[in-house]
Amino acid sequence: MSEPTPDARQIPCSSRVCRRLFGPVDSEQLHRDCDMLMAGCIQEARERWNFDFVTETPLEGNFAWERVRGLGLPKFYFPAGPRGSRDDLGGGKRPSTSSALLQGTAQEDHVDLLLSCTLMPHSPEQAEGSPSGSGASQGRKRRQTSMTDFYHSKRRLILCKRKP
């Protein structure tokens, strides 16, 4: 997004608009605050989805995560990484930790879907339902389209009732 491509807009070298507004900026503090806020975001997402987005591991909670295959996503959405793109057909485990849960690729322009999650009906206010961890998906599933659909994992909800 930020590569210095030559574009039609002028380069602002000597412009009077170039100015710092609030004195010196402490890079160290910027970095610390950035890490702290990012950690907060990741923790929030972790609790929201009972999924560790750092190690890409499912956790105990309202959602049951399962591997999904065969829903061909365009390769475009596949996370770029050090691994080769199509040399490991057939679902072999990949070495990189960040792709621990990725299942094998398909041919041509499509890769298989990575993960799906299903809402488990096991929160306290809900009487019936299976205990957590079974991963069984019951009832109707609803495809939900949102940005996160293409963000490493696919999720499906069967119930909209959920603890905030």
Place this chain on the structure above:
Amino acid sequence: MELLCCEVDPVRRAVRDRNLLYDDRVLQNLLTIEERYLPQCSYFKCVQKDIQPYMRRMVATWMLEVCEEQKCEEEVFPLAMNYLDRFLAGVPTPKSHLQLLGAVCMFLASKLKETIPLTAEKLCIYTDNSIKPQELLEWELVVLGKLKWNLAAVTPHDFIEHILRKLPPQREKLSLIRKHAQTFIALCATDFKFAMYPPSMIATGSVGAAICGLQHDEEVSSLTCDALTELLAKITNTDVDCLKACQEQIEAVLLNSLQQYRQDQRDGSKSEDELDQASSTPTDVRDIDL
């Protein structure tokens, strides 16, 4: 065969989509969802300890100048201010981070709205290199996370065409009305008292102020200002008194900006550079006469 010459402006623009503009559901949907994108609280009172209202004005003025110098689309600046306000409504921020935050918000808004977005490098130069592109990219993720990736906020600009097409024909003045209304919207975005107003009200008030302002010059419309306000209020389901108050506030802010500008001009000893630095007036406000 029709040939188009598109070489003058490198930016490609879609033509106005009549299917969107002439369908009332679009306007109704915009009115329904606009509240979702308002900042959650008046953050100077309840969240921020270090940042003062005048600092928001400083960073907003700088952002507007960057957007103008880079000839950004009109929507970029108000959208960036929406991101800034929503972030500040949730995250206590030291003032030393405020300019970086403003740059990140412009970076995101520009990517969302423009075919050739602002680059990180360029934005860093505009901060006098007080931040590095890498820091901007890291903070981009932080801001995205805190905004929950909800970037397609409704801005006052989304309403302008819907409002204009429902007014009685304004003849050739229409483009002038649009231009003035856009300037008022930018002016509102620099002033915190408008930050919690629904975008539709700012848009309606801006169009009202634009038309009334132009009426002083010459015969623009057959409507009186009061009749106009009532018509405008109907279009966006706004309460008439609220709308009147909003429009008066816009006119007051404009007047204030113009007086500030004229006073700066009278101080002839100041160089043009100092003058522009001291003034918090958006540049093209100066083109407008009331």
